[in-house]
Amino acid sequence: MPLYLPHFNLQNYNTLASPVCADFFVSVKDEEELQAAIKFAKEKNFPLLVLGGGSNIVLHENFPGLAIHVQLLGKELVREDDEFYYVKAAAGENWSDFVDYCLDEGFFGLENLSLIPGNVGAAPIQNIGAYGVELKDVFSELSAVDVKSGLSITFTPESCQFGYRDSVFKNALLDQFIITSVTFKLGKKPNLNIQYPALQAALVGYSPQEITPELVSQVVCDIRRSKLPDPKQIPNVGSFFKNPIITPSKLVELQQTYPDIVSYPVDETRVKLAAGWLIDRAGWKGRELEATVHAEQALVLTNPKRLKGTAVLALASAIKEAILLKFGVELEQEPRNYP
């Protein structure tokens, strides 16, 4: 029977290291404990804060409810066909360790997503992505407990409604389901995706035979370590803003003033701008209020003084205002605020 710990400091449970307390905290290791925690919250009329690795949340004030740390563990090969292995991982598995496990076992497709912090259960929430691959590209299905009914439901790729750093769990089904496991559809043979410019550049000089999934994973890890601060040293949540999507005509307008603006085509009607470039060009890279814009990567806001999330939110708000004023582009925050 897990303990329900009162007035619990969440500083070690969020990578911004914000020292805020939850009224109650419980760590759940199986579905039965999860069901009991949901019941506990219902009886007390507590809102829920579902916690994985805490690497995509901003805790700005004390949380007036129950924080549930999802620690369900386990991974297994559930089936295979001619082309794919179907590998299921419980929500509390560490994402990066799971990627390494799959590589070791010869289950291919996760290599570009190496070293992303957090746990498996949170990965579908924002359809994690990096270096040209998104979770949706390797997703088969997930199981989640319906907070209202307590029933376990299976979600297909279609019912997850994945988008750019987005899914149904951030929209129509916000706070309604707790993910317990995710099943991935992973190649029996490598099918490498090395089109992403930074990846391509890092692989120059290697022969096609040398470019294996293991090498791609290694290169991705090296690039990430060189660009992104380790949250254990400098608290952060990775990219603080999504890359804004604009119309091609807005891009043409911006290019008149900023010919070197960084953009990526999405489709005929949409273009993605590099939010980091906008922040850098607006003069915010390395700037410090109570929180700081990382000097190597302007998209990352850091919390070196380990303050409440309000410090980072104040900096984010100043940046958003500056970007809107200078470029007429609205930045959207990626991590979720609590409470």
Ligand SMILES: Cc1cc2nc3c(=O)[nH]c(=O)nc-3n(C[C@H](O)[C@H](O)[C@H](O)COP(=O)(O)OP(=O)(O)OC[C@H]3O[C@@H](n4cnc5c(N)ncnc54)[C@H](O)[C@@H]3O)c2cc1C
């Ligand atoms: C240095 C750094 C680099 C990063 N790089 C990337 C990157 O390249 N690409 C990328 O996409 N993201 C990146 N991120 C963001 C983050 O790692 C991912 O969003 C990750 O999936 C969050 O996992 P988590 O377990 O820490 O989630 P948490 O922060 O614990 O939770 C995030 C959200 O998911 C909900 N949630 C968590 N677990 C469950 C569950 N089991 N069921 C239902 N809801 C749940 C939470 O309530 C919360 O709303 C980075 C973060 C850092 C710190």
